[in-house]
Amino acid sequence: MSNLYTARATATGGRTGTVKSSDGRLDLPLSSPRELGGDGGPGTNPEQLFAAGYAACFQSALGVVARREKVELPEDSTVTARVGLQRTGLAFALDVELEGHFPGLSHEQAHALMHAAHQVCPYSVAIRDNVAVRLKVAD
Template sequence: MNTVYSTTVTAVGGRNGTARSDDGLLDLRLAVPNGLGGKGGATNPEQLFGAGYAACFGNAVIHVTRNKENKIRDDDVEVVATVGMSPNGAGGFGLSVKLDVTIAGVDQASAEAIVADAHKACPYSNAVRDNIDVALSVNTR
């Protein structure tokens, strides 16, 4: 595979540590969330995954319409990612994701077709397919 981009992030201390990218643009504290019995007060891996997936999926929506008559612009798409964590029955945990996608300027049928195409194109969707339950909700405005 021809890699078009890569980055390196180092995490130290697990869920109660830090994460820093090699270019220093990402540099933050991590904490176990209150909902998992932690003290909270800092971001956590599920929030970071949700942010990455939402942003990437939004860009996939834009990407799949680039060569179409009704192009979706940056401000025309909003993606809200809800990431859940549940016991997997084997002593570990699994994730689930719900993506609520809102697209402006198109009808419902077009929005649903665009989101279906974006789900095929998005690197996050491709990475988690058949491994994480992903529910898609599509709205227009």
């Protein structure tokens, strides 16, 4: 395998600090949600960042599999990622739901695209057999 691209980001201060990318395009304050005992401040958090990245990556993977299958993906299709943080004994784990919205496609066709995208999306591949991921097609 050859590396096509490498992103680099640095966190300072953990969940209540900052995160910055090496190119300066990402520079965000972090806040801990009230649900985790934090102050619920104005910053984002690692779960939101993961959800945003996963949703965008999965949407792109849907485009790849749609082109392969010669299916026209609706321009107004969306992917929403829900990323939960769970306690598992002394450790923590992620729980993910990906919900696709595909106006104009049948439920069966949309479901097939979601499953095919789950096989090629780098986020899905990275967490396979380690994080529970539920695929859902919006009604």
